[in-house]
Amino acid sequence: MQLSTRQTRVFMLASLLSSGKPVASSRILASLNCSEPTLTRALKELRESWFAEIKYSRLTHCYQLTEPGKLDKKSLRHINEALKLNAELQQSETVSRVFLDKEKKKAVSLSLRMSVLRKIDQVVRLSETTRSDAVEMLVESGLDELIEKLMLKKNEFKRQ
Numbered sequence: 001m002q003l004s005t006r007q008t009r010v011f012m013l014a015s016l017l018s019s020g021k022p023v024a025s026s027r028i029l030a031s032l033n034c035s036e037p038t039l040t041r042a043l044k045e046l047r048e049s050w051f052a053e054i055k056y057s058r059l060t061h062c063y064q065l066t067e068p069g070k071l072d073k074k075s076l077r078h079i080n081e082a083l084k085l086n087a088e089l090q091q092s093e094t095v096s097r098v099f100l101d102k103e104k105k106k107a108v109s110l111s112l113r114m115s116v117l118r119k120i121d122q123v124v125r126l127s128e129t130t131r132s133d134a135v136e137m138l139v140e141s142g143l144d145e146l147i148e149k150l151m152l153k154k155n156e157f158k159r160q
Contacts, residue, residue: 003086009034009042010049011079017046017054018076022062050075105132 003011009032016023016031029039043063046052051069056062065071112120123134 002089003082006042006045008083008086009038010045011083013039013042013046014050014052014071014076014079015083017052017063017065018068018071020065020068022057022060022064025056025061025063028063110135 012032013028016028025036025039029036032039032042034042043054047054050071052065052071053067053069055064055066057064120131120134120138123138124131127134127137129137
């Protein structure tokens with residue numbers, strides 16, 4: 001199961017604070033790679049979801065889990081396992097990226113004779129594609145040749 005960024009952040013926060021010892025806010029921010037407002041939201045979620053009591057010391061700028069609530073050892077073990085599995089899933093996903101760089105297309109309207117349209121539909125059935133793809137295939141297969149012929153014709157006309 002892949003964790004959302006928010007779940008990952010809350011689970012990492014629970015793991016960091018699970019020892020019950022004070023943890024510097026700068027260390028938490030660096031570990032979670034987030035801003036202070038995001039840390040505040042994660043702390044709020046941890047307090048509300050797990051009924052955990054977390055104290056902040058202004059003097060030392062540290063957070064400390066004073067009452068774990070539902071964050072018992074079993075829950076923390078599950079949280080750490082979920083974080084480990086999530087990290088493995090993210091690594092495997094990084095290796096297999098999909099690039100969706102597609103050429104931009106522009107919708108056009110064509111007026112064609114029915115006989116031509118039937119031939120295009122036949123190409124669609126044979127190639128198992130859409131009409132748009134079939135027209136693109138037809139154009140690409142004959143367009144270069146047509147352009148070359150027209151340019152030769154134009155050059156011959158200029159010479160005369």
